[in-house]
Amino acid sequence: MGAILRAALSVKFDPKNPEFSHAKRWCPWLAAYSGARISELTALEREDIWQEGAVWVMHFDETKTGEPRTVPIHQHLIEQGFIEFVIGSGKGPLFYDPAHHRKDAELSPAGVRAQAVAEWVRRVTNLDRNVDPNHGWRHTWKNHALAAGIDVRLRDAIAGHGKQSVARDYEEPTVPMKAEALARFPRYQIDPVRA
Numbered sequence: 355m356g357a358i359l360r361a362a363l364s365v366k367f368d369p370k371n372p373e374f375s376h377a378k379r380w381c382p383w384l385a386a387y388s389g390a391r392i393s394e395l396t397a398l399e400r401e402d403i404w405q406e407g408a409v410w411v412m413h414f415d416e417t418k419t420g421e422p423r424t425v426p427i428h429q430h431l432i433e434q435g436f437i438e439f440v441i442g443s444g445k446g447p448l449f450y451d452p453a454h455h456r457k458d459a460e461l462s463p464a465g466v467r468a469q470a471v472a473e474w475v476r477r478v479t480n481l482d483r484n485v486d487p488n489h490g491w492r493h494t495w496k497n498h499a500l501a502a503g504i505d506v507r508l509r510d511a512i513a514g515h516g517k518q519s520v521a522r523d524y525e526e527p528t529v530p531m532k533a534e535a536l537a538r539f540p541r542y543q544i545d546p547v548r549a
Contacts, residue, residue: 355494358382358487359544361478374470377449380436381471382491384412386542387428389495389513391418392471396449397464403427403440409533410437416464417514425512426533430541499539508535 362382368375381395388395394414402413410427417423427436440448447463455463475487492513499509509515511527512535527535 356544357479358475359542373450377467377471378474383431385491387431388425389492393464393468396467398448400443400445406529409529411529423514424529426536428536502538502540504535508532
């Protein structure tokens with residue numbers, strides 16, 4: 355995972371395809387600090403990022419479980435400039451240009467972009483074709499969160515895993531609770547590739 359994050363830190367901006375440059379730069383890091391699915395991240399729009407009190411969050415409307423969720427943004431991402439990137443973006447999708455996608459396409463623009471990010475990861479890290487780089491983030495995030503002592507209910511609420519019982523419907527973690535838990539999540543210590 356370190357090789358992927360290092361490559362993401364070192365992405366060169368491509369003015370011919372700025373949204374893909376942004377997806378390669380930010381989506382791996384967002385996944386590493388949230389456990390979100392890459393296709394959830396590539397679907398983010400400018401309007402999905404806001405502040406709740408002192409906490410910056412990202413909101414996922416379309417999720418695999420069908421349950422929307424709001425996830426705090428880890429402080430390390432804010433320090434890297436993610437919020438400045440978002441504020442400087444226009445309205446609409448952050449990581450793809452809707453004008454470049456057919457309305458009748460079988461796969462959503464976010465899904466196409468998620469696949470492109472996976473292909474880029476495989477190329478820059480020589481990753482085995484049988485390994486799904488996008489799903490690996492969820493596994494890694496959950497293990498790091500467990501090691502950090504983050505409660506299972508909070509891990510599931512942040513990563514978007516389904517509730518294990520009806521009783522859990524009565525225990526909906528709040529944004530401040532998730533933010534406090536995420537503050538315990540360890541930082542990745544990655545230096546960019548030196549040219």
